[in-house]
Amino acid sequence: MPARTLIIEGPQIRIVPWLDVVVDKVGIDPRSSYAEHFWLGLLGPSSLWLLRRLAAELDQKGEGVDIDASEFARSLGLSAATGKNSPMMRTLTRLCQFNLARAYDAATLEVRRRMPPLTRSQVARLHEHSQLQHELWLRSQLHTHRDTDQRRRARTLALSLVQLGEDLESTERQLHRWRLHPALAHDAATWAWSERHRVEEAVDVGLG
Numbered sequence: 001m002p003a004r005t006l007i008i009e010g011p012q013i014r015i016v017p018w019l020d021v022v023v024d025k026v027g028i029d030p031r032s033s034y035a036e037h038f039w040l041g042l043l044g045p046s047s048l049w050l051l052r053r054l055a056a057e058l059d060q061k062g063e064g065v066d067i068d069a070s071e072f073a074r075s076l077g078l079s080a081a082t083g084k085n086s087p088m089m090r091t092l093t094r095l096c097q098f099n100l101a102r103a104y105d106a107a108t109l110e111v112r113r114r115m116p117p118l119t120r121s122q123v124a125r126l127h128e129h130s131q132l133q134h135e136l137w138l139r140s141q142l143h144t145h146r147d148t149d150q151r152r153r154a155r156t157l158a159l160s161l162v163q164l165g166e167d168l169e170s171t172e173r174q175l176h177r178w179r180l181h182p183a184l185a186h187d188a189a190t191w192a193w194s195e196r197h198r199v200e201e202a203v204d205v206g207l208g
Helices: 021-026 033-043 045-061 069-075 087-097 128-163 168-177 182-207
Strands: 012-017 065-068 101-105 108-111
Touching: 012 045, 033 045, 033 128, 045 065, 045 069, 045 087, 045 108, 065 069, 069 087, 087 101, 128 168, 128 182, 168 182
Parallel strands: 012 108
Antiparallel strands: 012 065, 101 108
16 A cells, blocks of 8 residues: 655655546646645645646656656755755655655655645635635536536437437527527537538548
């Protein structure tokens, strides 16, 4: 089992992705504005910049990358020292404390490429204005997912109607009868007919 505390002992560190099916799917890119607005105040600038750099390295190298702790520290404006109490090791330790990284062994560090949203207790530690902004962000996410789900449902219904032989106008009218918003109904009907034409053209090309 990976160690939960930082036990990296040498200047050469192997960085590998921390695979987490939940956080990898719904998490937030450390280079996002969310990370700047909400995680920065808790994590600190050095740790956030380090996480961003490591995430970028993993995006480029895939399965893992070897870094020189001294050189990496200098690139972040930190001391090149790599001892247990050096700025670089304290920064790595902070990532571990916030469950954004963990030591696998004495030379390997697992790092998250995406950050989870702040927990309720973490939000409570933010400045009052930031707490309000975070609440607004949560609401916007709920609306975004709701709107996306409605659009997907509308397009699925429209495509079904088109496949049953309905023309563009009748497809849109039927979506109105099902109480879909007029703009949503128009978008879905237009998309369904475009999709039908795309498929027909592909078939014609294949037959030709």
